[in-house]
Amino acid sequence: MKSLAIAGLILTNIFFTVVSNVGFKWSAASRGPRGFLRWQVVGNVAGFLSVVALTFLLRFIPLYLAYAFTAGLGFVAVQVIGAYLIFGEAITTSQWLGIALITGGIVMVSLHR
Numbered sequence: 001m002k003s004l005a006i007a008g009l010i011l012t013n014i015f016f017t018v019v020s021n022v023g024f025k026w027s028a029a030s031r032g033p034r035g036f037l038r039w040q041v042v043g044n045v046a047g048f049l050s051v052v053a054l055t056f057l058l059r060f061i062p063l064y065l066a067y068a069f070t071a072g073l074g075f076v077a078v079q080v081i082g083a084y085l086i087f088g089e090a091i092t093t094s095q096w097l098g099i100a101l102i103t104g105g106i107v108m109v110s111l112h113r
Contacts, residue, residue, distance in 0.1 A: 002060060005060060006057065006060050006061060009053050009054075009056055009057040009060070010053075010057065010069045010070065010073065012049075012050075012053040013050045013053040013054050013057065013069075013070045013074065014050075014070065014073050014074050014077045015050075016046045016047070016049040016050035016053060017046075017047075017050045017070070017074035017077065017078060018074075018077050018078055018081050018082050019042070019043075019046035020042075020043045020044075020046035020047040020050060021043070021078045021082050022043075022082045022086055022087075023039045023040070023042035023043030023044075023046060024039065024040070024043040025082070025087065026039040026042075027039030027040045027042075027043060050070075050074075053070075054066060054070050057069075057070070064109070065109065065110060068105075068106050068109040068110065069106060069110070072102050072103070072105065072106040073103075073106060075102060076099050076102055076103060079091065079095070079099060080099065
């Protein structure tokens with residue numbers, strides 16, 4: 001049950017991290033103040049919820065693991081889901097290599113328990 005809570009909180013954090021960054025990108029692309037403010041609110045609320053998920057995650061695992069999972073996987077998710085899938089931004093071969101190295105680093109950090 002503890003492992004399920006940890007996985008759920010990590011996924012929740014990553015989800016809200018992606019939503020937050022996508023909201024800020026849409027805010028930046030908005031043409032009027034209404035769209036700008038709407039997406040700012042979405043981005044900030046999602047960012048707050050990602051921090052809440054991280055806070056609860058810290059009840060279960062040490063900070064070094066929580067940060068590796070949330071910051072590292074959050075970065076990867078924003079690049080792949082936000083930039084590549086949602087906005088259609090190109091990811092070069094060297095960037096894919098960097099994403100793979102980040103993911104490998106997270107695996108290495110988590111194995112040294």
